[in-house]
Amino acid sequence: MGTQVKDVVIKPEAPNTLLLDKHADYIAAYGSKKDDYEYTLSEYLRMSGIYWGLTVMDLMGQLSRMNREEIIEFIKSCQHDCGGISASTGHDPHLLYTLSAVQILSLYDSINVIDVDKVVDYVKGLQQEDGSFAGDKWGEIDTRFSFCAVATLALLGKLDVINMDKAVGFVLSCMNFDGGFGCRPGSESHAGQIYCCTGFLSITGQLHQVNADLLGWWLCERQLPSGGLNGRPEKLPDVCYSWWVLASLKIIGRIHWIDKAKLRSFILACQDEETGGFADRPGDMVDPFHTLFGVAGLSLLGDEQIKPVNPVFCMPEDVLQRIGLQPDLLN
Amino acid sequence: MCLFFYFRDRKEWADLEPVPQDDGPNPVVKIAYSEKFTDVFDMFRALLKNDEKSERAFALTAEAIELNAANYTVWHYRRVLLQALDKDLREEMKYITAIIEDQPKNYQVWHHRRMVVEWLNDPSEELQFVAEILSQDAKNYHAWQHRQWVMQEYKLWDGELEYVEELLEEDVRNNSAWNQRHFVISHTRGYSDSAILEREVQYTLKQIKKAPHNESAWNYLNGILQDGGLSSYPGLLEQVTELQDTCSSPYLTAFLVDLYEDALETNSSSYDQQETLNKALELCKLLAEEKDTIRREYWNYVSRSLQNTEYITDMLQV
Numbered sequence: 229m230g231t232q233v234k235d236v237v238i239k240p241e242a243p244n245t246l247l248l249d250k251h252a253d254y255i256a257a258y259g260s261k262k263d264d265y266e267y268t269l270s271e272y273l274r275m276s277g278i279y280w281g282l283t284v285m286d287l288m289g290q291l292s293r294m295n296r297e298e299i300i301e302f303i304k305s306c307q308h309d310c311g312g313i314s315a316s317t318g319h320d321p322h323l324l325y326t327l328s329a330v331q332i333l334s335l336y337d338s339i340n341v342i343d344v345d346k347v348v349d350y351v352k353g354l355q356q357e358d359g360s361f362a363g364d365k366w367g368e369i370d371t372r373f374s375f376c377a378v379a380t381l382a383l384l385g386k387l388d389v390i391n392m393d394k395a396v397g398f399v400l401s402c403m404n405f406d407g408g409f410g411c412r413p414g415s416e417s418h419a420g421q422i423y424c425c426t427g428f429l430s431i432t433g434q435l436h437q438v439n440a441d442l443l444g445w446w447l448c449e450r451q452l453p454s455g456g457l458n459g460r461p462e463k464l465p466d467v468c469y470s471w472w473v474l475a476s477l478k479i480i481g482r483i484h485w486i487d488k489a490k491l492r493s494f495i496l497a498c499q500d501e502e503t504g505g506f507a508d509r510p511g512d513m514v515d516p517f518h519t520l521f522g523v524a525g526l527s528l529l530g531d532e533q534i535k536p537v538n539p540v541f542c543m544p545e546d547v548l549q550r551i552g553l554q555p556d557l558l559n
Numbered sequence: 560m561c562l563f564f565y566f567r568d569r570k571e572w573a574d575l576e577p578v579p580q581d582d583g584p585n586p587v588v589k590i591a592y593s594e595k596f597t598d599v600f601d602m603f604r605a606l607l608k609n610d611e612k613s614e615r616a617f618a619l620t621a622e623a624i625e626l627n628a629a630n631y632t633v634w635h636y637r638r639v640l641l642q643a644l645d646k647d648l649r650e651e652m653k654y655i656t657a658i659i660e661d662q663p664k665n666y667q668v669w670h671h672r673r674m675v676v677e678w679l680n681d682p683s684e685e686l687q688f689v690a691e692i693l694s695q696d697a698k699n700y701h702a703w704q705h706r707q708w709v710m711q712e713y714k715l716w717d718g719e720l721e722y723v724e725e726l727l728e729e730d731v732r733n734n735s736a737w738n739q740r741h742f743v744i745s746h747t748r749g750y751s752d753s754a755i756l757e758r759e760v761q762y763t764l765k766q767i768k769k770a771p772h773n774e775s776a777w778n779y780l781n782g783i784l785q786d787g788g789l790s791s792y793p794g795l796l797e798q799v800t801e802l803q804d805t806c807s808s809p810y811l812t813a814f815l816v817d818l819y820e821d822a823l824e825t826n827s828s829s830y831d832q833q834e835t836l837n838k839a840l841e842l843c844k845l846l847a848e849e850k851d852t853i854r855r856e857y858w859n860y861v862s863r864s865l866q867n868t869e870y871i872t873d874m875l876q877v
Contacts, residue, residue, distance in 0.1 A: 233772075265593050271580070272630040318580075318604050319632040366635065368670045405741055405782030411700075414707050414745070416738040418700065448854050449774060455853075461734040461774040463698070485857040 234462050235452040242497035242510050246526065248533055251519055252290040254504030255281045258516055274316040275306065275325035277516055279332050284520040286335055286544050287527060287535045296336055303329050304341055310353075311346030312364070322364045323354060327376040330383050335547055344384055351377050352389045359394030360412075370411045371402050375424035378431045379541060382553060387431070396434050399425050407442030419450060419459040423472040426479045427540045430555040435480065440558055444482035447473050455490030456509070466508045467498040467518050470525030471542065478528055478539040481558035488529050495522050495529075565598040566622075571615065577601035578608055596626050607636065612643040621654070628658060634667045638674060648679050656688060663692050669701045673708060685709040690722065697726055698735045707742060719743045731766050737775040741782065750783050759783055764798055771806035777814055789814075790822035790830065809851040816842050816861060823868045839865050 258281060259267050270277055278299060285291045306314045306329065312321025313329040326347060333339045354362045354377065361373040374395060381387045401413045402425060408417025409425035422443070429435050450457040450473045456465025457473045470491060477483040497510040498518065505514030506522035520542075527537040536545040540555040548554065566572050579601050599622045606616045620637040623630065641651060655672045662668065676682055689706040692699060710716060720743050726736040748755045763780045767773060784792055796818060802811060819839035822830040840862055847858035 265596075268580075268593065268596060269627055269629075272627065272632070314632075318578075318607060319630075320635050322631065364631075366638070366670065366674065368666075404738070405785065406778045410738075411704060412707070414711070414738075414742045415704055416700065416735050445857065446778070448857050451853055453853070460698075461778070462732045482857075485854060485860070487853045487855075490853060 233453060234458075234464055235454050236456065236465060236509050238454055238494065238497045238510055243499040243501050244493060244496050246496060246531065246533060247499055247501060247504065248288050248523075250501070250504030251499075251506070251523065252285060252288050252293065252504075254514065255285055255516060255519065256290070256293045271316050272319060273325075275303070275313065275328040275332070276315065278302075279328040280516045280520040282332055282335055283543060284516070284523050286547070287523055287537055289535065291335070299332065300336065300338055300341055303333060307342045307346070311343065311348070311350035313342070313347070320364065321350065323351065323361065323373050323376045323380070324363065326350065327380045330380050331541070331543060334383050334551060335543065337550065339384065348381065348384060348386045348389055351380050355390050355395065357394075359391060359396070359398035361395070371399055371409060371421050371428070372411065372424045374399050375428045378428055382431050382555070383541070383551065392432060396429070396432055396437075399428050400434075400437055403438075407439045407446050417446065417460060419447070419457070419469050419472040419476065422447070423476050426476045427555075430479050430540045430557065433556055435556055435558050438480055438558075440480045440482060444477060444480055444485055447477050447480075448482070448485035451486055451491065454494055455487065455492075456494035457486075457491065464509065465494065467495055467506055467525070468508065468521040470495050471521035471528075474525050474528050475539040475542065479557050483528065492526065492529055492531075495525055498522055563595045563598075565595070566602040566619070567598055572602065575602060575605045575609070578604035580604070599623050599626055603633065603636075607632075612640055614644065616640055617644060617646065624658065628662050628665050628668060631667050634671050638671065641675075648675055651675050652679070652684070659692060663696060663699055664701060666701065669705055673705060676709070682709045682713040682715065686715060693726070697730060697733050700735075703735050703739065707739075710743075711746070716743060716747050727766065731770045732773050732775055734775040737779045741779065750786070756783065756787075760792070760795070764802070767802065767811075768806055771802070771808045771811065773808075774810060777810040781814065781817060788821050788825060789818040790825065790827050809846060812842050812846055812850060815839075816846070820861070820865060820868070823865060836865060836868075 261267070282291060282294055285294055303313070305317050306325070308314060308321045310321060313326040314321045315325040329342070330339070330347065333341065354364070354373070356362060356369065360369045361377045362369055363373045377390065378387060378395070381389065399409070402409045402415065404410060404417045406417050409421050410416050410418055411421050415421070426435070426438065429438060450459070450469060452458060452465050454465060456467070457469040458465050459469050459472065474483060474486065477486060498506045498508070499522070500507060500514045503514055505516070506518045507514045508518050523534055524537045524542055527534040528539060537543070538545050538548050539557070541548060567577050599619065602619055603623050606619060617637070617640045620633050620640065623633045624637070640646070641648070652675055655668060655675060658668045659672065676685060686706065686709065689702050692702045710719065720740070723736050723740045723743065726733055744750060744755065744759065750756050750759070760780065760783070763776050766776045781789070789795065799811065799814060799818070816839050819835045822835050823832060823839070826832070843858045843862040843865070847855040851858065
């Protein structure tokens with residue numbers, strides 16, 4: 229019986245050098261045509277979209293090309309009475325966009341333009357009896373939100389307001405038989421959720437609870453013959469997993485278990501030489517999300533043209549140094 | 560392209576002042592589809608601003624969802640209206656079903672479904688529905704989360720193992736199905752029942768024989784035996800070694816390494832420590848240099864760890 233490995237084949241003519249200037253131009257121009265249909269359609273995640281764009285520009289040393297004042301005003305207009313922040317004006321508050329907003333304001337060293345105490349109250353109020361966090365008042369539970377909660381509070385220096393033991397207990401209850409983590413207890417291990425859980429455990433100083441060898445093995449198993457990484461067994465590679473998987477490996481001290489050269493060539497192949505930006509896999513359409521994670525992945529792999537990125541927060545290391553945040557990593 | 564009667568032109572909506580999105584001037588020329596989008600969402604913003612709770616608002620949420628089902632604020636508003644207007648929740652379930660069938664990877668609609676099921680306190684259609692969605696994409700992460708929630712919340716464990724087996728018959732490499740297998744058994748008889756554990760070991764080995772290059776099956780086998788330890792499970796080494804000729808794969812080799820490692824770490828008296836170490840190191844070398852070179856760093860690490868184990872054991876014996 230033949231072994232069909234689910235993977236992509238990188239064509240010989242795929243890009244193999246890093247086109248940073250093109251990516252900076254792509255991001256700088258993105259959203260400048262506000263009537264662009266794709267842009268309008270993604271309004272419901274605008275705050276995260278801005279975070280992706282600003283972060284990748286900062287990593288490329290091009291943050292000054294973005295409109296700081298406009299963005300700060302925009303964020304101010306997105307904080308609701310309950311303290312939570314929405315994706316855009318006229319949208320409801322949510323933990324995802326609260327984190328993105330706090331990350332952006334951290335990049336800009338302008339955290340006090342919003343009511344910080346109310347943000348803290350909002351986050352605290354989303355913790356449930358079992359230690360988990362809801363994404364908003366409608367109650368969806370997901371380990372992504374555990375990460376968003378502690379990352380937000382850590383950036384604000386207010387981790388102490390939540391029930392830490394219960395929060396940790398809940399995340400650990402999402403650890404599976406393969407060493408990975410899912411979105412809720414019993415959910416299938418998934419690289420995105422693993423990033424959130426290892427990031428959470430790093431921020432809360434609980435990385436010793438991870439079975440690093442077992443999880444590291446599961447994570448390095450994500451690497452396919454093309455060099456790209458998938459998010460769980462028998463799935464296609466996607467450049468965003470270059471972040472979720474790689475950052476997780478960095479956090480648990482096992483990033484060297486990935487074949488770096490092969491991953492780098494996969495990431496580079498995901499670039500679009502004409503438009504700039506990165507796509508999920510070679511030849512597909514680019515977007516800011518995959519552009520950030522492609523560049524951030526290359527930074528983790530040691531590319532010296534890119535600023536060092538922090539694997540827990542996916543923010544430039546120099547920003548976290550300024551804030552004084554140094555989350556634990558295993559070695 | 561059918562004609563759309565813009566809300567701004569409808570007389571039943573004449574009392575509302577549409578609220579444009581305020582992030583830039585409207586261009587002179589727009590394509591028709593985005594005209595509709597602007598029209599609907601301008602009206603939506605007007606309704607939100609007035610906190611209007613009416614049938615027309617409810618109807619508008621459906622239009623908005625059709626244009627952009629990822630807009631979570633629209634779903635929130637729809638839920639508020641469902642309650643304020645005391646809408647028929649069974650009708651709502653039909654609506655949700657249609658949306659999910661069209662957009663099965665949308666977070667918001669799945670969460671919305673869960674809320675309505677909770678309000679109805681009626682899970683009776685859920686397993687069937689999820690099975691249908693899984694028949695289109697057997698790895699849909701949202702579908703599996705919903706299924707697990709329903710089963711746990713309403714204690715609907717019967718027949719699930721059979722369902723998982725059907726899925727594995729269709730695709731023995733479906734990692735979601737293997738995860739579900741673990742989920743069901745953990746929540747019912749459990750793996751500490753030795754009859755169950757043996758049944759699972761044999762089931763997994765059988766699947767491996769059918770498709771040796773199967774990460775999920777090997778992860779499952781490893782996972783269920785972690786507690787007891789691989790090297791002490793009766794007959795396991797023999798069964799796996801037997802598979803080497805016909806069903807070889809890097810996973811099999813990796814499993815043997817794990818097994819030998821367990822024998823060394825537990826200083827098992829059933830194993831000649833030196834011989835076991837040598838075999839394990841040989842396999843690590845084979846994997847690093849030939850069978851799984853992309854992960855050579857991992858295999859070199861395992862080699863070093865094994866040798867440290869041996870060293871520690873030696874030290875204690877001196």
